[in-house]
Amino acid sequence: xxxxxxxxxxxxxxxxxxxxxxxxxxxxxxxxxxxxxxxxxxxxxxxxxxxxxxxxxxxxxxxxxxxxxxxxxxxxxxxxxxxxxxxxxxxxxxxxxxxxxxxxxxxxxxxxxxxxxxxxxxxxxxxxxxxxxxxxxxxxxxxxxxxxxxxxxxxxxx
Amino acid sequence: xxxxxxxxxxxxxxxxxxxxxxxxxxxxxxxxxxxxxxxxxxxxxxxxxxxxxxxxxxxxxxxxxxxxxxxxxxxxxxxxxxxxxxxxxxxxxxxxxxxxxxxxxxxxxxxxxxxxxxxxxxxxxxxxxxxxxxxxxxxxxxxxxxxxxxxxxxxx
Numbered sequence: 001x002x003x004x005x006x007x008x009x010x011x012x013x014x015x016x017x018x019x020x021x022x023x024x025x026x027x028x029x030x031x032x033x034x035x036x037x038x039x040x041x042x043x044x045x046x047x048x049x050x051x052x053x054x055x056x057x058x059x060x061x062x063x064x065x066x067x068x069x070x071x072x073x074x075x076x077x078x079x080x081x082x083x084x085x086x087x088x089x090x091x092x093x094x095x096x097x098x099x100x101x102x103x104x105x106x107x108x109x110x111x112x113x114x115x116x117x118x119x120x121x122x123x124x125x126x127x128x129x130x131x132x133x134x135x136x137x138x139x140x141x142x143x144x145x146x147x148x149x150x151x152x153x154x155x156x157x158x
Numbered sequence: 159x160x161x162x163x164x165x166x167x168x169x170x171x172x173x174x175x176x177x178x179x180x181x182x183x184x185x186x187x188x189x190x191x192x193x194x195x196x197x198x199x200x201x202x203x204x205x206x207x208x209x210x211x212x213x214x215x216x217x218x219x220x221x222x223x224x225x226x227x228x229x230x231x232x233x234x235x236x237x238x239x240x241x242x243x244x245x246x247x248x249x250x251x252x253x254x255x256x257x258x259x260x261x262x263x264x265x266x267x268x269x270x271x272x273x274x275x276x277x278x279x280x281x282x283x284x285x286x287x288x289x290x291x292x293x294x295x296x297x298x299x300x301x302x303x304x305x306x307x308x309x310x311x312x313x314x
Contacts, residue, residue: 021171048176048207048271070268075248078267099270101263119271122209122250147175148168149209149299 020145021050026157028057028141031132036069038127038158039142045150049128050120052144053113054095060087064134066105068097072124080121081105083133095140097121122149127158176206177303182313184213184297187288192225194283194314195298201306205284206276209269209299210251216243220290222261224253228280236277237261239289251296253277278305283314 016023026039052068060066065083072078081097084105089095096106096113099121106113123146130140146155172179182195208224221239228234237253240261245251252262255272262269279302286296302311 017171018174021175022167046209050175072248072268075250075268076246076266078263078269080268080270100273101265101270116270118254118273119207122207122252122269122271124248124250124268147172149172149176149179149207151169154168 016145021048021147022154023143023145024155024157026142028055028139030139031060031136032130033135034064034132036071036129036131038071039130040128040144041156041158042123042125042128043154043156045125045148045153047123047146047148047153047155048120049123049144049146049155051115052097052142054130054140054142056086056089056091056093056095056138057141058137058139059091060089060136060138060140062087062134062136064132066095067131068105069129069131070121070123070126071129072126074126075124084108087136120147123155125153176301177204178301178311180300180302180311180313182298182300184211184295186295187216187292188286189291190220190288192227192285192287194227195286196284196300197312197314198279198281198284199310199312201281201304201309203279203302203304203309203311204276205279205300205302205311207271207299207301208253211297211299212242212245212247212249212251212294213297214293214295215247216245216292216294216296218243218290218292220288220292222251223287224261225285225287226277226279226282227285228282230282231280240264243292276303279311281309284311
């Protein structure tokens with residue numbers, strides 16, 4: 001295995017860009033308390049989100065159901081991962097999405113996650129929101145990759 | 159926006175992942191008929207993404223579907239009928255890329271990318287079909303990769 005700077009034909013950061021898109025990291029924060037809040041912004045045009053993962057850094061506990069929503073400034077809000085009970089997931093466990101319509105967040109039980117089952121999710125200008133149906137002292141950090149669809153489109157951490 | 163250390167940005171990344179982009183300005187819909195929205199010229203292409211943005215509420219539009227109409231060969235329904243009359247302005251419409259799959263989403267809102275690498279389109283047209291008439295309007299964006307030397311797509 002060739003690792004380390006200059007050892008491979010395509011260094012890993014370049015490889016990540018080429019294969020998945022532009023990365024964006026959101027540091028661990030406490031959960032929304034029986035509500036939704038924006039975790040990322042979509043600015044200047046549409047993007048294709050090719051991957052998203054939430055890593056539980058502090059056990060969520062009685063958090064109820066978790067879901068992710070695309071909340072555009074114009075148009076209808078879209079639930080991109082329907083509710084999943086994640087309260088028992090351990091620190092270090094992951095949460096992701098399939099990307100398909102009307103699909104629950106994954107995994108169904110504690111553990112790791114696969115990539116999406118489609119090319120990604122098209123996100124309109126607005127925010128990507130994280131919703132919890134109860135309150136909790138847990139924390140999650142987020143990582144995603146995206147490709148701009150419209151000229152000048154990009155994402156930021158909310 | 160993460161900028162530091164990125165190998166490739168914006169337009170180059172989009173081109174590398176999705177291919178050429180083609181935008182068809184918003185236009186009124188075919189009235190209980192099919193109409194060409196894009197041309198495929200010079201050879202086959204791989205359509206990697208298609209996005210329809212509703213700019214004027216469609217209303218009593220009936221069912222919407224997309225068809226590949228080649229100049230030689232059999233017409234292929236690449237996204238089966240979906241009732242989109244209640245979708246709001248700025249809602250999106252896409253396809254799964256799977257033969258006989260319906261358009262997505264099934265309810266109003268946003269859309270996923272395809273669950274396949276894309277759809278191969280033969281020389282001819284990509285058509286939009288509606289089973290009723292409407293005063294609504296849709297803007298289309300398509301991405302494609304040429305599969306043969308000299309093949310390309312254009313707005314119909």
